[in-house]
Amino acid sequence: MTTFFTPHQTLAETLLARLPDADDGAHDLAHLVRVWRNVQRIAAEEGGDSELLLAATVLHDGVHVPKNDPRRAQASRLAAAQAREILAALEWETSRIEAVAHTIEAHSFSAAIPPQMLEARILQDADRLDALGAMGIARCFYTAGQMGSALYDPLDPQAVHRALSDQRFTLDHFQTKLLTLREGFQTATGQQLADARHARLVAFREAMLEEIGDC
Incomplete structure (x- = not known):
């Protein structure tokens, strides 16, 4: 596998091997790679535990619940429960397992769980950045x-x-969602990146409305 998850490639491969194959193109390996790059960009300015962030990034969408499923708001909690089992099998310390689990639980827009630690704020920002800009539109x-x-x-x-x-x-x-995301960022670095991507959303929507003939 290409070293997408430097400097924790070995851990990433170990975790990925324990996840089911993703059948959702919006929450697949490419999404994990993009979120990890966002995490690294934010953490370079804000700090945070890199290993913990890698584990939370790789495992944050481990349980897929479709957007129109009534259980959607439970998806991050289900993924956190799965992460606890995976990390326990790898003999991680309980305190670090719980830190990863909280980081995963708090990343979700639907769950509305306030992040209580820096790593949770970073992952939430990194994941939401992927819902903004050109990639968010796609x-x-x-x-x-x-x-x-x-x-x-x-x-x-x-x-x-x-x-x-x-x-x-x-x-x-x-x-209903995309144009509201900019208001909820947790870190200064994430906010700066979000502002730029928000502008791309606005520009796309305006262009689409112009082409429709409703602008």
């Missing part, structure tokens, strides 16, 4: 396609005269 439309959502409501693209419904219309997801 992942949004990929997931919407998996769910069978339409691109937008041709009668009211901006939801001026109707309630937003991001399970029916992909463009609505920009207003």
